[in-house]
Structure formats: C-alpha cells, structure tokens
Amino acid sequence: MNKINNYLYTVPKWLLFFFGVIFTNVLFAQDAKPEMADLMRSNGKIYVVVAVCLTILIGLFVYVFLLDRKISRMEKENN
Amino acid sequence: MEIPRLFILNETIRNLYFHVCMWFGMMILFGTSFVYSIKYLRGFSLRNDIFAHQFAAVGSFFGILGYATGTIWANYTWVTDQSQSLGSILKEPKLIGAAIALLIYGAYFVLRGSFTDIDKKARVSAVYNIFAFAMLFPSIWIIPRLVGSLHPGAPGSESGNPALNFKDIDSRLRMVFYPAVIGWTLLGVWITTLKIRLQLFQDKSLINE
Numbered sequence: 001m002n003k004i005n006n007y008l009y010t011v012p013k014w015l016l017f018f019f020g021v022i023f024t025n026v027l028f029a030q031d032a033k034p035e036m037a038d039l040m041r042s043n044g045k046i047y048v049v050v051a052v053c054l055t056i057l058i059g060l061f062v063y064v065f066l067l068d069r070k071i072s073r074m075e076k077e078n079n
Numbered sequence: 080m081e082i083p084r085l086f087i088l089n090e091t092i093r094n095l096y097f098h099v100c101m102w103f104g105m106m107i108l109f110g111t112s113f114v115y116s117i118k119y120l121r122g123f124s125l126r127n128d129i130f131a132h133q134f135a136a137v138g139s140f141f142g143i144l145g146y147a148t149g150t151i152w153a154n155y156t157w158v159t160d161q162s163q164s165l166g167s168i169l170k171e172p173k174l175i176g177a178a179i180a181l182l183i184y185g186a187y188f189v190l191r192g193s194f195t196d197i198d199k200k201a202r203v204s205a206v207y208n209i210f211a212f213a214m215l216f217p218s219i220w221i222i223p224r225l226v227g228s229l230h231p232g233a234p235g236s237e238s239g240n241p242a243l244n245f246k247d248i249d250s251r252l253r254m255v256f257y258p259a260v261i262g263w264t265l266l267g268v269w270i271t272t273l274k275i276r277l278q279l280f281q282d283k284s285l286i287n288e
Binding site: 048 | 088089090091093094097098101140143144147148151152155156266270273274277280281
C-alpha cells in the first residue's frame with residue numbers, strides 16, 4: 001500500500017490536473033450526445049416504422065397462411 | 080409525404096398509419112361481432128353465431144398486432160428518451176387496460192371451446208361477447224383517459240385526444256390516416272369473410288335455412 005502511495009507522489013500535479021480536464025471533457029461529450037450509434041435510432045428512428053410495418057405484414061402473412069392450410073385440409077377431406 | 084417534425088417521436092409518428100389503424104380496425108371488428116351476437120340472440124340462427132365468432136377472432140388478431148407494434152414503438156420512444164424505466168412502462172394504464180381487454184376476448188374463445196352442445200355454446204358465448212364488448216370501453220378508452228399515462232389522450236398531456244378529436248391530429252397526417260384506417264379495416268373484413276365462408280361450408284349440415 002505504501003508503495004502505491006509513493007508512486008502516486010511521483011506523478012506531477014500538473015499531469016493529474018491535465019487528466020482531470022480531459023476526463024471531464026469526456027463526460028460532457030457524453031452528455032451532449034447520449035444516443036449511441038444504434039440502427040433503430042438512426043435517420044430519425046425511421047427503422048422503428050420499418051419494424052412495426054414488418055411486424056404487421058409478417059403477422060398477417062402467418063395468419064393467412066394458417067387459414068390457407070385449413071382450407072387445403074378441408075378440401076382434402078371432401079375429396 | 081411531409082409529416083410534422085416532432086421531438087422524441089421523430090419519424091416514428093408514421094406508425095400512426097399502422098399501430099393506431101390496428102386498434103381502430105379491432106374496434107370496428109369487435110363492434111361488428113357485438114352486432115351479430117345481438118342478432119343471434121334475437122333469432123337464434125347459427126349463421127349469426129358463426130359471423131360473431133369469426134369477427135371476434137380477426138378482431139383479437141388485430142388487437143395482438145396492435146399490442147406487438149405498440150411494444151416496439153414504446154421501446155424506442157418511451158423507455159430512454161423521457162428517462163422512463165421498464166418499471167414505469169409496466170405501470171402504464173393503457174397497456175394494462177389493453178391487456179385486460181384482449182384477455183377478456185381470449186376467455187371468449189376458451190368459453191366457446193369448452194361447450195359440446197352447439198346451441199348452448201352459441202347462446203352463452205353470444206351473451207359473453209356482449210359483456211366483453213362492454214368491458215372494452217372502460218379498459219381501453221375510459222380508464223387510461225382518467226389517470227396519467229404516457230400514451231396520447233391522457234389528461235395533462237399536450238397531445239390532446241388524437242384518437243377521438245379530429246382537431247388534435249395534424250391535417251397532413253389525417254390525409255393518410257383516415258384512408259389507412261378504412262384500408263386496414265377492409266383487409267380485416269376480407270380475411271373475416273374468408274373465415275366465415277370456410278366455417279359456413281364446414282357446418283353446412285348444421286345450418287338449416
């Protein structure tokens with residue numbers, strides 16, 4: 001423990017101040033731009049609309065496909 | 080198409096043409112189902128029972144699609160931008176109300192499936208369907224508008240009441256939204272007619288008219 005403290009004293013004070021300034025800049029930069037490079041949040045979140053539209057289309061296709069299978073089964077039974 | 084430029088929502092306001100239309104379509108299909116249930120109780124014609132059943136089925140399907148699209152939309156507009164956690168989303172009265180309404184309709188199909196006698200099934204489920212439609216109004220329209228909610232239409236929000244008051248929705252959106260409601264509803268009605276025709280064909284021997 002003492003050894004670590006000794007190392008800390010060898011670091012010049014101006015360097016610590018310099019690091020402090022840099023890291024606060026990083027923090028401020030995060031504040032100014034909280035949104036990450038996320039696909040769903042890019043281009044004005046237009047991909048959310050794409051996802052919603054695809055959900056409905058896939059849902060409807062699955063539903064109609066199941067209905068189609070039901071009709072096919074019934075046709076087979078009647079023949 | 081030009082749309083209003085909004086904070087947080089950004090381009091996702093275009094979901095109005097999909098998510099909201101699903102719920103409008105669901106209301107219209109459930110309403111039709113309600114009318115056919117009343118018609119069944121007036122004359123006890125099994126044909127009307129088949130109509131009511133299939134309209135409720137496709138209506139529930141539209142409701143599930145509306146719920147699924149709502150979760151996607153909420154995930155990118157409610158969760159982070161307004162520093163809302165998942166906990167506050169789960170307390171959302173609109174979501175709870177919509178879930179209750181869909182579960183009540185889920186119980187309608189459970190009830191139908193649990194009868195072996197066709198006439199008794201039709202009669203009890205028609206009465207239940209009228210109750211389910213009546214429960215739809217407090218759970219998805221009234222209660223979320225009485226208590227605070229992130230969803231538009233809640234008291235204290237700046238959005239007004241876009242679903243019911245046509246002055247609260249931008250005219251540019253209205254130009255697409257109303258035709259979209261009609262289009263999605265007609266798509267639902269078309270799928271319902273296919274299902275009804277199939278069911279009428281299967282139960283041909285039961286319906287004597």
